[in-house]
Amino acid sequence: MISLNHVSKTFNGEVKAVDDITFSVNPGEIVGFIGPNGSGKTTSMKMMTGILTPDEGNIQIGEYDIVKNGLEAKRCIGYISDNPDQFLRLTGMEYLHFISDIYGVGQEERDKRIEEFANTFGVKDALDRQMIGYSHGMRQKLMVMGALVHEPDIWILDEPMTGLDPESSYELKQMMRKHADKGHAVLFSTHVLEVAEKLCDRVVIIRYGKLLYVGTLEELESRHPNKTLEEIFLEMMNDESL
């Protein structure tokens, strides 16, 4: 469903943020995107969503190339960026309806989904207030709701759990699992290895813009016997020979 082929991105002709990465996220999979700060996760995700254009390689979203068929590809994606401070002058309800309008969600469908999400994330009473008055966590909940309100096949979530309370975080993880089980694809970045361990079918590990590992966590652990995931990750990050 998501496929990156030899994708590279350089900023200002100097900093190579993403260097020849190739991986895919298949239907029915949750893939964790793991790497330290500045490793190229967000840049990669921005290329997948059409925010940035790759210098080399191509990205396939469903059956569409994100560069050649940008609009069609974008319609398949539900994206949560790493910053929830968007559309702060709109009320939560206006924001959700705006996103629904943009993605062409019908009246009854959207009303039903917004109602469901509002109950799930406990934001019903806040929806008629401008988002500028929301806390960081509340804004993040609205971003999650906005990303999913059009029921996209592909979820691309940049650190979606940041700022969420434990209850909402749990709900989101459940939703991710259910979404993948329906045959859809979920790619999400995280710094929390425990989350990746519990939730992901496969992981992609990236450092300095280069892929270090693509596969299941079981495979990774079997290559490094008697070590915890945290120890393996730290070892990989510090091993300059990789």
Added chain:
Amino acid sequence: MKVYKQLVNTFLRSEDMDAPKQKKQKLFYALMGIISIVFIMIPCCALVGYLSYAFALALFGNSAGTLFVIHFISLFSVVFGINVILNVFYFAGDIEFILPLPIQPYKVIAAKFTTAYFAESVMQFIILLSAMVGYFIAAGGNILTVLYALVGVVTLPVAPLAYCGIICVVLMGLTKWIRNKEHVRKLSMIFTLIVIAAGVSCINLLKDVDMEGVANALMEGRVAFVNVMSVVFPTNALLVKSVETGSILQFLLYILINVAVVGLFLVLAQFLYYRGVLGMSSAGGASKSGRKKRRIKARKPEVSYFFKECKVLFRTPAFFLNCIVINVLWPVLLYVIYAMQSDGGIIEHYIVMYHMGNETMKWGAVLIVLAVSVLLTAANSIASSAITREGKQYYVMKYLPVNYKKQLHIKAFLSILVSGAFVWLYIIVCSVVLDVSNATCWYYMLISILQVVFITYFGIYLDTINPKLAWDDELNALRGNTNVFFNMAYAMMISIAFAVVMLLLFMFTKLTLIILENALVLVLVAANVIMIRIVERKGVENLKEL
């Protein structure tokens, strides 16, 4: 002192707007810079310099006229300073990083004040210098008075800005009821309008008085505006007098009062600043929407995007003040010009000539319509800040499944709608006053909307080249945004070029007024088609590269 310097350097750096990266865009920006100097700075300086010169000449070297001009500059400084100071002191994004640092409040406020002073006063320095030059040309001077004047040019903006600082620090530190971000912003907006209204009322006192009468009134101290302002800004009077007489005593007193005002401000800040800031950080933000519980109906993506743009523009006080309310200032300006005319002044003379069927006057009306349309559209900056207003979240434009061309057209439509509505309103009012035929009124409306469209698309194109996306508070998005300034300069250039070319055609060819008017429509339509194509191609490319 070291902490203060470091803070100033840091704050000033965050005020900067990045220059474009590509060579072609750099060249284009340099060209726009030159246009700005020629069509905004030089005319402004020339006007102020001339006023000061003419008053000094009429008053035989007396500085009362120059004082009158400087009081005006100070009044403007306070009007715009209040908003700037509030934003820099209380709404800037750096506050939450500074609060936990072990720095005394007066040092923080001194650094923020210095930043605001440098950011806001550069243009003021140049205008003040023009006023002084105008005075010296008419009245002469010596090394000492020139030295006083130079010190004055740099230090005159200090007191008005310090007044703004005192008002803000006291209000924010002592009044709990004001500690709601939205209330504060709305109040600052109301304050601005009140000061403008007060200024206009003062101008109204000059009604029916000719230039000689004004000069005499100034000389005899009968101008209420100057008398009131001399009490509010004693520093202005002292500086101007010391420049006129060369009195070192008055100059030293000027310096002393400036130091005292800044000192008082810093003392108040030491006790009240953090109290106000903490009050703000614990105060509520935006209140509830007035449309609570109303079911929102599904709309087409384009319509929904348009309404989203409207909500951002109308609900954000800084945008509302600078992009919407500013359109109301045009009649105020016209009224000021009208009020300063004595009986039989240029406006009334013009109306009489117009009704006598004078073709030059009729053609002049066409050019005035064009100029007002251009200047209003450029001054409200709706178009030239269209991308800038997105801020750090500009990338949302890029992942939404709405093509860039459509997004730019929607943004342009909003600018055309607002600017066009105000321009049309003024045209209709002026048409009624001038008692022109319906056909003429429709013609004015047609050419004005064509001009509005052209300047809108040019403004949008400018903002796609190098939008100011890194801002912490909304006023900062518009303040120091070179695109807004460049768009205005370009608008001035266009107005002047149109006026000159069309007047030459009218005066030196045998073309009739009707032919020229039709030709003008064709030229405007062609210019619009080209400009829209540029935005659709180059503008979209620029957006992709952001």
